[in-house]
Amino acid sequence: GNSVTQMEGPVTLSEEAFLTINCTYTATGYPSLFWYVQYPGEGLQLLLKATKADDKGSNKGFEATYRKETTSFHLEKGSVQVSDSAVYFCALSDLNNDMRFGAGTRLTVKP
Amino acid sequence: KAGVTQTPRYLIKTRGQQVTLSCSPISGHRSVSWYQQTPGQGLQFLFEYFSETQRNKGNFPGRFSGRQFSNSRSEMNVSTLELGDSALYLCASSLADEGNTIYFGEGSWLTVV
Numbered sequence: 001g002n003s004v005t006q007m008e009g010p011v012t013l014s015e016e017a018f019l020t021i022n023c024t025y026t027a028t029g030y031p032s033l034f035w036y037v038q039y040p041g042e043g044l045q046l047l048l049k050a051t052k053a054d055d056k057g058s059n060k061g062f063e064a065t066y067r068k069e070t071t072s073f074h075l076e077k078g079s080v081q082v083s084d085s086a087v088y089f090c091a092l093s094d095l096n097n098d099m100r101f102g103a104g105t106r107l108t109v110k111p
Numbered sequence: 112k113a114g115v116t117q118t119p120r121y122l123i124k125t126r127g128q129q130v131t132l133s134c135s136p137i138s139g140h141r142s143v144s145w146y147q148q149t150p151g152q153g154l155q156f157l158f159e160y161f162s163e164t165q166r167n168k169g170n171f172p173g174r175f176s177g178r179q180f181s182n183s184r185s186e187m188n189v190s191t192l193e194l195g196d197s198a199l200y201l202c203a204s205s206l207a208d209e210g211n212t213i214y215f216g217e218g219s220w221l222t223v224v
Contacts, residue, residue: 032212042217
């Protein structure tokens with residue numbers, strides 16, 4: 001079945017550091033890929049998405065590129081801020097709208 | 112456009128009781144799914160409803176049930192509550208179209224004592 005594996009946290013960075021959170025997936029066909037973010041005490045918010053190979057999703061300085069050859073969708077940001085501290089979830093959805101989430105990666109950014 | 116609305120936001124129940132949680136999807140969204148989030152188990156899929164029919168179901172016991180109404184609003188019910196049911200219950204809605212972006216509500220925090 002479909003599955004998502006993302007790097008375990010927690011990840012702690014200093015402000016303005018470069019961020020990478022790795023995400024790989026297993027799926028048949030061509031799923032859509034997503035990153036969601038959850039701030040403390042809130043639900044999940046869509047951060048970005050990509051629906052086909054080589055697409056790049058981007059939002060709020062975050063980027064992720066759909067790499068079919070490596071089945072990956074790594075999240076990157078060039079310069080993190082304290083306000084980026086949250087839990088990040090990688091997810092995929094197949095043609096049957098079966099949504100699968102990774103375990104989440106907690107990011108803490110220190111001033 | 113209003114987002115996904117969940118009620119109540121916080122509740123405390125006693126073991127053995129039952130609870131009903133409500134979810135109003137984004138206007139026009141016909142698919143509603145429910146997730147349980149706990150520190151130990153992460154985000155786990157409960158079930159998904161589309162046009163009043165349960166379309167997918169996760170691996171939860173029969174104490175967890177749900178339904179969807181003709182206006183796409185959904186409820187989930189947990190009977191005979193156990194301490195381990197304490198969690199954040201998240202509802203999400205989508206158009207169920209290609210790409211299937213789902214949008215989450217802020218969740219209902221359930222504490223079982």
